[in-house]
Amino acid sequence: MSENIKDTAGETQDGKLGLKIAAERLSIVRYVFLVQIEDGIASAAQRASLEYADAVLIGWPETDSPDVVDLDDDQLHTVREHMELMEGYIAKFSQMERDGDIDGMTDTLIRITERVAEIRRLYQPDFPLPTFAEIRRVVQDEWNEDMGKIDPQEGDPTADEIEQETQAADKDGIA
Numbered sequence: 402m403s404e405n406i407k408d409t410a411g412e413t414q415d416g417k418l419g420l421k422i423a424a425e426r427l428s429i430v431r432y433v434f435l436v437q438i439e440d441g442i443a444s445a446a447q448r449a450s451l452e453y454a455d456a457v458l459i460g461w462p463e464t465d466s467p468d469v470v471d472l473d474d475d476q477l478h479t480v481r482e483h484m485e486l487m488e489g490y491i492a493k494f495s496q497m498e499r500d501g502d503i504d505g506m507t508d509t510l511i512r513i514t515e516r517v518a519e520i521r522r523l524y525q526p527d528f529p530l531p532t533f534a535e536i537r538r539v540v541q542d543e544w545n546e547d548m549g550k551i552d553p554q555e556g557d558p559t560a561d562e563i564e565q566e567t568q569a570a571d572k573d574g575i576a
Contacts, residue, residue: 413539416472417464418482423520424461426487427454427513430494434510436501441571444564447503449540450510455531457518462525469524476523 403497431454438447464471472480490513497505520532545563 415464416477417469417524418463419477419520420464420469420524422484423487423517424458426491427458427517428511430491430513431455431458433494433498433508437498437506441569444507445537445541445545447507448543449533450507450514453531453536454510454514456531456536457514457521460528461521462528466525467498468527470526473521475484479525480520483516483519487513487520490516537548 402488434454435451438451443451453545490509494506494509494513498504515533521528522530
């Protein structure tokens with residue numbers, strides 16, 4: 402598939418095609434991930450990966466927006482490299498979906514989103530994009546607060562401890 406993108410991007414007069422494709426691909430992967438995690442209580446990592454994808458997609462510009470710059474040949478080459486990496490991650494994501502590997506999908510969604518963020522940075526250099534680490538910190542704090550409301554304990558358990566308890570309860574058929 403990456404060859405098709407490479408050929409399409411090279412043949413088209415629209416040097417902004419990569420911007421459009423990146424948003425569409427991330428939107429689809431994000432939706433697939435959301436469907437996979439919607440039945441349970443999403444872990445902090447799952448929430449953070451979803452929030453990161455949302456943050457990168459929010460306010461996505463149209464290709465004719467004045468905020469979107471024209472790229473030179475080197476930048477277009479960089480976009481194609483990011484697109485090829487993104488497509489490779491999407492193929493892995495699809496296999497993980499078939500295998501039911503939600504943790505793998507979580508990590509791979511982050512990698513896909515990072516590629517799309519780099520593409521957006523090239524086309525829209527003045528748009529402030531958060532990093533995954535920034536999103537993760539905020540989401541972890543929110544998740545810890547949410548979990549404390551569900552089952553407050555005398556000790557202050559970590560998110561990992563809560564997640565382990567939840568997984569143990571799921572295995573025992575309690576949850």
